[in-house]
Amino acid sequence: MDDPNELISVYEAENVTDAHFVRDLLADEGIQAVVTEEHDPIALPITPPHVLVRKADLERAQPLIDRFDEDQVRRAERPDWICPACGATVVGAFDECDVCGANRPGSEVE
Numbered sequence: 001m002d003d004p005n006e007l008i009s010v011y012e013a014e015n016v017t018d019a020h021f022v023r024d025l026l027a028d029e030g031i032q033a034v035v036t037e038e039h040d041p042i043a044l045p046i047t048p049p050h051v052l053v054r055k056a057d058l059e060r061a062q063p064l065i066d067r068f069d070e071d072q073v074r075r076a077e078r079p080d081w082i083c084p085a086c087g088a089t090v091v092g093a094f095d096e097c098d099v100c101g102a103n104r105p106g107s108e109v110e
C-alpha cells in the first residue's frame, strides 16, 4: 500500500534540541513534522529522536534536511575563536562564549 500520510523518518537527530530545530525548520516551509519522542510516548529516552514527515512531503523536506546537515558540518569545522569580551577560547561550533555568553564576533545571522 502506498499511503501518502504514512510517516517517514527524514532525520535522525543527535538530541531533542536538534530534532525540534529541524521540526521548526520544516514547519517554516509549511511541512508538518513530528519528533518521535512526542509521537511515540513509549520511546526509550536513549533512542535518538527522529523527525518524521508525511511520505507526501518527503521530497520537499529532504533538501531542507541536507542543507541543515551541511550547516552542522560547516559549524563543526569552524576554528575556535577568542571571546572579545572575556578573552576565553571558545569551541568553533559555538556561536556564544560559554564563559560570559557574548556573541561570536562576525557570526552570520540568516
Ligand SMILES: [Zn+2]
Binding pocket: 083, 084, 085, 086, 087, 088, 097, 098, 099, 100, 101, 102
Ligand atoms: Zn566571553
